[in-house]
Amino acid sequence: MVAKPHATEPVAADAGLARTVRVTAAGEERLLLELDVTDGEGTRTIRVALPLSLAAELRAALAGQLALAEARRRAVAPAPEPPAVVAPPASDDESLPPVQFLSPEEGRALFDEQARRLLGLSGEEFLRRYDAGEFDAVYDDPGVGREVVHLSMLIPFARPHA
């Protein structure tokens, strides 16, 4: 039986604990759950194919379990950690496109493309001049100042970990 993946929908993207992949198996759409389990023998990946009808409940239950596990872990070891985002249940709106995560390079490319289109500058050059305050006099003014605002709103694409 060959499973053909459609799209990956991270369940707990930052934690990297589990993910789901919609597949077609024997002509029927199913949800393939991939769960990374770590025990004394190391980390193993468990894969379970389930009917699509269980997808929403599965994601809700898994998100709840991960949130609980995270809360317990933090209670035992309260040292600050980078946020582990526990995704809430995905909506039932199947018409929405799946979430796309950009790599840092893709984010910088998006920002660079916008900077060149809006102001004729590379993304890097815009950031240098923005940080130096060179746009402060026109910031939020009609025309070019409004494009500066738009680009400044997009800076997290260029500096995703700022």
Added chain:
Amino acid sequence: MHDLREAVQAIVSCVTPAVVLPSGFRGAGPHVLAFAARDDPAPLRSDHHPRLALSVSHWYHVVQEEASGHWVTAVVGYEYRLLSGARELLAYHWHPFGRSPVTWPHLHVNASVESINLDSVHLPTGLVALAAVIRCAITDLGVAPLRPDWRAILDRERA
């Protein structure tokens, strides 16, 4: 991030097939949801105003709720623009982290009344929901909704 992204995507899907992209979810942020460059601004369908377009930037922080321990998103800024071609008609702004001294939510209107150019005025507003702007575009500006359940979506989502 996932819930906010889904809410914003659901709202914009009422008027455009453009996809919103998250800049990320690690670290303090702020992060942003926005259209890909090729879709920004996203054309809107309207018989009366065929060049209408929409641009959306939505800033958020990822924060942990003290009571539940859950990681959730908090909206901390936005920029919603309605354009005619490349010309901006309306711009709803809240950019508390930018270099502007205007850190409160405001509106720019590309219009003049007598000798006053409203485009350069920061007309104060409360926090404006993207869903409210999209509803206005549909009901008052004649933008064609792309899905039959748009009212329910705009009632439900408050991003």
